[in-house]
Amino acid sequence: MATRAVEVVYRGIFQRTLARNIVRNIVFAARKDGKIGTAFGRYSDSPERNGIPAKQFAIVADTALELEESLAVYEATAVDVTINVDDTLCKGLESWAWYGLQPINELTKPGGTLIVTSRQDADSLIEDIHQKDTAYDLAIIPSTVSFSGLWVYKDDHTDMRVLGALCKVCPELVSLEAMLETIQEQTGSDTKVASLQRAHDRTATRPVEPGEGNSETPFSFDMPGWKTMEEGLVIRAIGEGGGFRGGETGYTPTRNETFKKWSTRSMRPVINFDTCIKCTLCWLQCPDTCFDVTPDGLYDANMEACCGCGVCESVCPVPDCVTMVGEPEFNDNNSQWDAWTADKDGYKKWMTVLVEKQKSETRTHGFHHVGGYAEEINTTEEA
Amino acid sequence: MATVQSGLYQEAKEELISGSEAVGIACALADVDVITAYPIRPYDTVMQYVSRLKADGAFDCDFIVAESEHSQFEIVKHASAVGARTFSGSSGVGWFYAFEAITVTAGLRMPVVAMVGNRALDDPGAFGVEHNDAMAVRDLGWHLYWVATAQEALDMALMAWRVAEDPRVLLPFALSCDGSFLTHSQAIVQVPSQDQVKKFLPPYTRGELQLHPNNPITIAPQVNEDWLMEIRRQTDEAMRRTSAVIIEAYDEFKEIFGRGDPSPFIEEYMCEDAEIILVGMGTLAMPTRVAVRRMREAGKKVGFLRIKFFRPFATEEIQNALRGAKGVAVIDRDYSYGSPQYGGVLFHELRSALYPLEERPLMLNFIAGLGGREVKVTDVNDMVDTTQKAIDTGKIEQTTTWVSVRE
Structure with missing residues (x-):
């Protein structure tokens, strides 16, 4: 007699089909084990927005009666396994419709497992993941992030590998035999079955102790009550902003303290302040007003406000002055302008390494245009 | 009218589907002739599934994406008058926008079946379930049913056409499905076979009430106070008759499909x-x-x-x-x-x-x-x-x- 739950945390639209494949196959396979299940997405994430963190769930019970408690809910209160298919979400996630930052492991039960697809090692991931006061296991599937679009699916077997790992870490949820049979039936593909089996055999876990990880307190928000809320659905405008960080010169806009959106970001702009011509385009075009104008007339992308859309990179007229770099390279939201001001040579070295590395990385924002997937495949094959 | 093309559901089978998908499959199984759509969450999921089923050749129908909810319900009302089996639906304020058409559908005795994906009324534009939207037809001569599971959504959609189209009744049927919990959650559902459904659901015939060149009639002429109470009383009598029809249909449903509660109500x-x-x-x-x-x-x-x-x-x-x-x-x-x-x-x-x-x-x-x-x-x-x-x-x-x- 038991109910077990799995959540898949993913980037909206880009990984929607991937998440759906995972949760549906869990329910199908559990059916073969004689159990009953349900699969659903967190309703408030839908309609999904490009890249904004979203969740889907699979809940499996021994009997329909037991499953009933898990129906008519938006989100499970605790899960046996959290599956994170984009390692940048290890920094936490903020839904477009909810407030506050949710740690990636918030729902992971004591003794549960967090499965992450990543090229990073365990220590590097744990640095990002918020601490918990109970122990859990971490399993890494060595993999480049699998992004595609709404109408295309990058069938790179990430779903198979995740399911294989899942059967290893939580055989009580679903047996490997049932999963192999399900995938054979659903896809008819021997290579997919092989991917599943191999991921199962190779998956190892690393225990994460209580208190291990990122010690930062995630930002949160107190919802007002009906007596304290303004009547007539009125929202007061936020203030106008003023000098750079409260000073006399430059400009920092006022920003929402509790709705930051930066967890949408899987890449961030890195600015070359030495070649910036102060043309203002990044500042004007940024849809999130994330640039602060520094006293010396430069534009410092505020990483608490940037959602990583890449508009600044595309409008900047100077080659390599703004470069979008994969989020795994960063462990904080500190100001780049501060770093540059403190040590211009050091900043240049740091920036050059990142920009060069980015050129050989495959992380993208999804596909910007029709045919983007074909182009990416061709590039990969040529490489 | 339309004929089944490929019969994706020749055999009864088990599916992992949401309540909206279940209603979409019911449309295919019931071989609905005219379906109208206009997107609004959470009802819109059903139009996605219906259009996919049609594209996959599961059934044939006129699938019309109208320019508003008002037209959506006008179209099915008229299609119903000429003898087409119809399906439509909406949510929240979209449903309210269609109200002029919704109110006349019952009075004209058009057995339109609609899914209301229950959604809070605006403002503030929340997507979550609230029952006030569907509740608004309670005084208008519509059947109003609240579904609890995806299985029930499929089953009661079939019941809806059967009861609404019964010549003793001819009243529209609103199937209320809670937004998110039903429309967006996938559960294991037993989908019946085409043959079982055929046995349960006879073709829709309006008889003498059908608008057709061979049966020249006028529907809904302008009338004043000397006619109205009698018209209302007719609708009232049809609603009084429907309970017995529901019981009869539900008994037969349980016999053919092998599931159901003791009471349909x-x-x-x-x-x-x-x-x-x-x-x-x-x-x-x-x-x-x-x-x-x-x-x-x-x-x-x-x-x-x-x-x-x-x-x-x-x-x-x-x-x-x-x-x-x-x-x-x-x-x-x-x-x-x-x-x-x-x-x-x-x-x-x-x-x-x-x-x-x-x-x-x-x-x-x-x-x-x-x-x-x-x-x-x-x-x-x-x-x-x-x-x-x-x-x-x-x-x-x-x-x-x-x-x-x-x-």
Whole structure:
């Protein structure tokens, strides 16, 4: 007699089909084990927005009666396994419709497992993941992030590998035999079955102790009550902003303290302040007003406000002055302008390494245009 | 009319689908002729599934994406007049935008079947479930049914055409499906075969009422006060006739498909010998049944009555289900501002239904889950505690309670 739950945390639209494949196959396979299940997405994430963190769930019970408690809910209160298919979400996630930052492991039960697809090692991931006061296991599937679009699916077997790992870490949820049979039936593909089996055999876990990880307190928000809320659905405008960080010169806009959106970001702009011509385009075009104008007339992308859309990179007229770099390279939201001001040579070295590395990385924002997937495949094959 | 192309559902099978998908499959199985759509969450999921089923060749129909909800319902009304089996639907304020067409559909006796993906009315544009949208047809001659599971969504959609199109009835049917919990959650559903459905659902024929060149008629001429009461009374009589038709159809449904509750109108869950009975509609059943089960295990005599048909309202069955209870706790996922008890619509209907009883139970109203807020097992426990207190003291301190609202 038991109910077990799995959540898949993913980037909206880009990984929607991937998440759906995972949760549906869990329910199908559990059916073969004689159990009953349900699969659903967190309703408030839908309609999904490009890249904004979203969740889907699979809940499996021994009997329909037991499953009933898990129906008519938006989100499970605790899960046996959290599956994170984009390692940048290890920094936490903020839904477009909810407030506050949710740690990636918030729902992971004591003794549960967090499965992450990543090229990073365990220590590097744990640095990002918020601490918990109970122990859990971490399993890494060595993999480049699998992004595609709404109408295309990058069938790179990430779903198979995740399911294989899942059967290893939580055989009580679903047996490997049932999963192999399900995938054979659903896809008819021997290579997919092989991917599943191999991921199962190779998956190892690393225990994460209580208190291990990122010690930062995630930002949160107190919802007002009906007596304290303004009547007539009125929202007061936020203030106008003023000098750079409260000073006399430059400009920092006022920003929402509790709705930051930066967890949408899987890449961030890195600015070359030495070649910036102060043309203002990044500042004007940024849809999130994330640039602060520094006293010396430069534009410092505020990483608490940037959602990583890449508009600044595309409008900047100077080659390599703004470069979008994969989020795994960063462990904080500190100001780049501060770093540059403190040590211009050091900043240049740091920036050059990142920009060069980015050129050989495959992380993208999804596909910007029709045919983007074909182009990416061709590039990969040529490489 | 349209014919089945490939028959994706030649054989009965098990599927992992949402309530919206289940209704979409029911459209294919019932071989609906005209379907109109206009996107609004959460109803829009059903139009996605219907268009996919059509594109996959599961069935053929005229699938019309209208330019507004108003046209959506005008089109099916007219299609129904010429003898087409129809399906449409909407949610929240989209449903309200169609109201001019919705009101005339019943009066003209068009058996349109519509899915209402229950959604809070605007503002603030929340997507979550609230029952006030569908509730608005309660006085108009529509059947109004609240679904609790994806399986029930499929089953009752089939029932809807069968009952609505019955020549003794000819009244439209609104199938209310809670946004998110039903429309977006996937569950294991038994999909019947095309043959089973064919056996259950005869073709739609309007007979002498069909608008056709071979049957020259005018529908809905302008009339004034010297005609109107008789027209209303006709619709009333059709609604009075439908209960027997529903029972007849449901018995046959259970025989052909091998599933169903004892009653088509209500579901009684552990109500026998219950001192406190909770009453609610739709997916509220999930946390409530779990709470009731646990309280029963702890020896508390509680039960849950789920109202399935809100129209027609099964007064007698409901009286019989509630007559032995000391306290009745009505959970409303809707609200009626300024109503007699400043409470929900279901609560007031139930109070009215129980008034003729010689010994009336104490009645309390709980406003819960508005705009899709989750109703938790602990919320249900609290409702029972409050009701128990009223029974023990013989006094209701507060008739209506807003559950888990932030002060």
